[in-house]
Amino acid sequence: MLFQQDALAFQLFDVLHLQQGYSKTRNTNRHYDALSFRLRSDTVIDDGKTVSHLKDGSIAYFPSNFEYTRIANHDDLIVVHFKCFNFTGSGFSHFPPKDPPSYEVLFQQLLDVWNQNELDRHYQCSAIFCQILSKIYKENLPERILQTKIEPSIRYIRQNMLNQDFSLTKASKRSYISDVYFRKLFKEAYGISPKQYVIQHRIQHAASLILSGCCPLQEVAQRCGYSDYKHFTTEFKRIMGISPSHYEYNHISLL
Numbered sequence: 001m002l003f004q005q006d007a008l009a010f011q012l013f014d015v016l017h018l019q020q021g022y023s024k025t026r027n028t029n030r031h032y033d034a035l036s037f038r039l040r041s042d043t044v045i046d047d048g049k050t051v052s053h054l055k056d057g058s059i060a061y062f063p064s065n066f067e068y069t070r071i072a073n074h075d076d077l078i079v080v081h082f083k084c085f086n087f088t089g090s091g092f093s094h095f096p097p098k099d100p101p102s103y104e105v106l107f108q109q110l111l112d113v114w115n116q117n118e119l120d121r122h123y124q125c126s127a128i129f130c131q132i133l134s135k136i137y138k139e140n141l142p143e144r145i146l147q148t149k150i151e152p153s154i155r156y157i158r159q160n161m162l163n164q165d166f167s168l169t170k171a172s173k174r175s176y177i178s179d180v181y182f183r184k185l186f187k188e189a190y191g192i193s194p195k196q197y198v199i200q201h202r203i204q205h206a207a208s209l210i211l212s213g214c215c216p217l218q219e220v221a222q223r224c225g226y227s228d229y230k231h232f233t234t235e236f237k238r239i240m241g242i243s244p245s246h247y248e249y250n251h252i253s254l255l
Helices: 100-116 121-139 144-148 151-160 168-173 179-190 194-212 217-223 229-240 244-253
Strands: 010-020 023-027 033-046 051-054 059-062 068-084 093-095
Touching: 010 100, 010 121, 033 100, 068 100, 100 121, 151 168, 151 194, 168 179, 168 194, 179 194, 194 217, 194 229, 194 244, 217 229, 217 244, 229 244
Parallel strands: none
Antiparallel strands: 010 068, 023 068, 033 051, 033 059, 033 068, 059 093
16 A cells, blocks of 8 residues: 655645546646545546545545546545655555544644645645654554564564665564565565565665765765665665756755
């Protein structure tokens, strides 16, 4: 699901309450992310490969530049438009939360504060939005049962993956299992390989460091575990879709 890291850098653009009857729309070239809560919905999202059904109480994430057709018999939703700076969504995702009313309260609070248009609304709305992201993050963590056997390795990865001497072999040894078995259990729990997990988190951390402007790009690479700057730029562009230097220019120089 969305937002596998526990901290995001984002900018809110808008919070809207949309109510529509039957409609069929095509969405293209939208240069912002969207996170929505369906109050009442009978909607189909078709991206040409997968058809997804959104019902009452569902939460959906639409990454920027995601092209899709929306077919709705009725759609009553609260949607947040925002830009995420240190996360690039791989595609549309949605899930039925365990406690929809608790999400509805937060989305409604977000909408109310946004519409009050107070001077500090961005601060207040960002705080509420962070509560929503926190709930989504915790609810979509892998099942604890799958983590139990490899918990020592997971803890080692989280504490050491930014170090240049980090290795997954060292991580698997923390759980006293082979590399092959560790990779199998990890993928069952997280849906991706441990190597890709580490790369994604390193690049997301790198994006946050670039946004902070605290150090030059060569140092950013080193702080994120890369001794080879060329390798860092290749991985950064693959994950973020843009080179570190262009990312720095687009998000720092133009601020």
